Amino acid sequence: MDVDSLYQEIILDHYRNPRGVGLLPEPHGESHQVNPTCGDEVTVTVTADADGLLHVGYEGQGCSISQASASVMSELVEGRPIAEIHRVEAAFLDLMRSKGSGTPDEEVLQDAVAFAGVSKYPARIKCALLPWMALRDAEVKAGIPVEGGSYE
Amino acid sequence: MTSLDPQRIKKDFPLLERTVRDGQPLVYLDSAATSQKPRAVLDAERSFYETSNAAAHRGAHQLAEEATEAYEGARARVAGFVGARANEVVFTKNATEGLNLAAYAFSNASALARHGREVDPRFALRPGDSIVVTEMEHHANLVPWQEVAAKTGATLRWIGLTDDGRLDLGDLGSVIDSSTRVVSIVHQSNILGTITPVRQVMDAAHAVGAIGVVDACQSIPHMPVSMADLGADLVAWSGHKMLGPTGIGMLWGREDVLATMPPFLTGGSMIEMVYLDHSTYAPPPQRFEAGVPMVAQAVGLGAAVEYLDDLGMDAVAAHEHELTGYALARLQEIDGVTVIGPRTNVERGSAISFTVEGIHPHDVGQILDSRGIAVRVGHHCAWPTCRRYGVPATTRISTYIYNDHGDIDAAVAGIRAAQKYFGVA
Numbered sequence: 336m337d338v339d340s341l342y343q344e345i346i347l348d349h350y351r352n353p354r355g356v357g358l359l360p361e362p363h364g365e366s367h368q369v370n371p372t373c374g375d376e377v378t379v380t381v382t383a384d385a386d387g388l389l390h391v392g393y394e395g396q397g398c399s400i401s402q403a404s405a406s407v408m409s410e411l412v413e414g415r416p417i418a419e420i421h422r423v424e425a426a427f428l429d430l431m432r433s434k435g436s437g438t439p440d441e442e443v444l445q446d447a448v449a450f451a452g453v454s455k456y457p458a459r460i461k462c463a464l465l466p467w468m469a470l471r472d473a474e475v476k477a478g479i480p481v482e483g484g485s486y487e
Numbered sequence: 488m489t490s491l492d493p494q495r496i497k498k499d500f501p502l503l504e505r506t507v508r509d510g511q512p513l514v515y516l517d518s519a520a521t522s523q524k525p526r527a528v529l530d531a532e533r534s535f536y537e538t539s540n541a542a543a544h545r546g547a548h549q550l551a552e553e554a555t556e557a558y559e560g561a562r563a564r565v566a567g568f569v570g571a572r573a574n575e576v577v578f579t580k581n582a583t584e585g586l587n588l589a590a591y592a593f594s595n596a597s598a599l600a601r602h603g604r605e606v607d608p609r610f611a612l613r614p615g616d617s618i619v620v621t622e623m624e625h626h627a628n629l630v631p632w633q634e635v636a637a638k639t640g641a642t643l644r645w646i647g648l649t650d651d652g653r654l655d656l657g658d659l660g661s662v663i664d665s666s667t668r669v670v671s672i673v674h675q676s677n678i679l680g681t682i683t684p685v686r687q688v689m690d691a692a693h694a695v696g697a698i699g700v701v702d703a704c705q706s707i708p709h710m711p712v713s714m715a716d717l718g719a720d721l722v723a724w725s726g727h728k729m730l731g732p733t734g735i736g737m738l739w740g741r742e743d744v745l746a747t748m749p750p751f752l753t754g755g756s757m758i759e760m761v762y763l764d765h766s767t768y769a770p771p772p773q774r775f776e777a778g779v780p781m782v783a784q785a786v787g788l789g790a791a792v793e794y795l796d797d798l799g800m801d802a803v804a805a806h807e808h809e810l811t812g813y814a815l816a817r818l819q820e821i822d823g824v825t826v827i828g829p830r831t832n833v834e835r836g837s838a839i840s841f842t843v844e845g846i847h848p849h850d851v852g853q854i855l856d857s858r859g860i861a862v863r864v865g866h867h868c869a870w871p872t873c874r875r876y877g878v879p880a881t882t883r884i885s886t887y888i889y890n891d892h893g894d895i896d897a898a899v900a901g902i903r904a905a906q907k908y909f910g911v912a
Contacts, residue, residue: 336910337857338853338857341851341853342850342908347909351910353714370599372865373848373849373864373865373866373880374865374866374870374873374879374880375849375879376879380493390691395881397847397849398847398848398849398850399847399849399850399909400850456853459849462849
């Protein structure tokens with residue numbers, strides 16, 4: 336079976352050369368998430384500045400999917416208005432729930448469209464969602480209003 | 488002793504004929520998680536439902552009699568398989584439930600003693616007492632004891648590990664001491680493959696008057712094991728790892744230990760007399776089997792034991808030992824592969840965990856899966872053991888009677904393919 340749909344070149348590139356690694360000093364919110372079945376871990380820190388822009392930092396260890404997802408996420412959300420970030424979060428969640436049949440919005444998701452193939456592998460969806468769960472939870476902890484709160 | 492013929496054995500397992508991931512033959516290397524089932528087991532379970540299905544130990548009709556006979560016949564068969572008497576074998580849902588049954592005996596007796604009830608003092612724990620496990624336990628033989636410690640005020644201790652995956656018995660005398668009331672250890676590690684010197688540890692437990700418990704999930708399916716040789720008081724294992732159905736496990740207990748052990752699950756079947764304000768309980772093993780039991784699963788398990796008996800457990804162990812030696816050698820030929828656990832084929836079973844430098848186990852497993860090879864990845868429900876060896880997770884291959892050199896060769900080729908795919912070789 337061809338695993339190239341899962342391991343897109345963009346994913347492998349982010350895995351080998353992760354962007355934006357490092358936690359923020361004195362963040363407004365921080366969340367550590369683990370995938371208890373395989374031991375993937377990611378910590379996400381967030382701080383909202385006076386202009387309503389979100390800054391994000393992360394650290395993690397785990398498989399290519401979880402770590403590349405954290406790298407792609409940090410690039411996608413760093414320094415953007417919170418409302419925009421929530422649209423990206425919602426689009427990524429929809430993509431992961433699409434079972435491979437979704438048509439991702441490239442304008443919103445950018446590099447994250449590479450994760451479309453992951454949605455066909457039930458065991459790996461949780462890997463891809465792990466940093467996004469941490470982001471959402473860190474936002475909640477920072478007191479940022481998030482529709483629906485932390486998601487499971 | 489005749490040697491096993493995996494090619495012939497494979498034909499007895501319908502599932503092993505199927506293909507996976509776009510028509511590729513299945514290479515099943517995950518028997519430490521669960522074994523596949525021979526046709527004889529499936530037929531036995533189906534035949535029970537088609538001819539004798541009824542609730543065992545209830546009713547006065549012919550079917551109830553046949554169901555009871557089938558259930559108790561399976562118990563006798565399983566008991567004989569491990570050199571035990573039938574009344575010493577308790578059927579449980581799985582091994583985890585068996586270990587919880589043992590652990591709850593301690594927390595229940597401790598709670599009863601605090602309220603002035605008469606209990607066997609061997610089970611009543613207090614602050615100052617200690618519980619001993621090892622650093623290579625499956626979570627099923629660790630978390631229940633953490634709970635007992637929290638409920639009774641006893642202290643949890645553990646026997647550490649050496650760098651080559653063995654129990655570090657150097658300080659056994661200070662870990663197991665006069666405060667120790669229960670020692671619960673694994674016979675064969677599900678993650679490292681290590682076979683532990685279980686007799687030595689059980690003897691140390693008995694020397695200080697402690698109860699000895701053994702998790703034998705990974706040993707009993709793979710080698711001849713006799714309860715007398717283990718020297719334990721309680722031994723838990725599962726049916727589904729030894730060709731049997733899911734939903735049935737065993738807890739063997741020495742007669743005098745089961746005799747005074749308080750029950751875990753209570754309700755129907757396990758009672759002697761019931762009044763509105765109190766009850767008395769049936770003798771073992773019924774005291775520990777509340778509710779309508781898993782009769783069909785017991786029948787299936789009985790057929791699994793018969794299948795293994797026909798092969799001969801000496802032959803099973805010899806086959807696996809040879810295969811393990813081959814797998815250890817082939818895996819360690821690969822640059823970047825590090826075996827986590829004993830690297831030599833001495834006192835070890837067929838579960839082999841390893842890391843591949845530069846590739847996360849989850850990704851190794853994915854590439855193997857894409858080639859039709861089923862392995863386990865992750866922490867194998869032994870997270871503290873992973874931490875001890877500084878790895879977040881491992882890839883594990885584990886073999887059984889239906890595996891051969893070709894299966895190992897397929898895994899080795901798959902690992903090399905993963906290295907190529909991820910650009911690390």
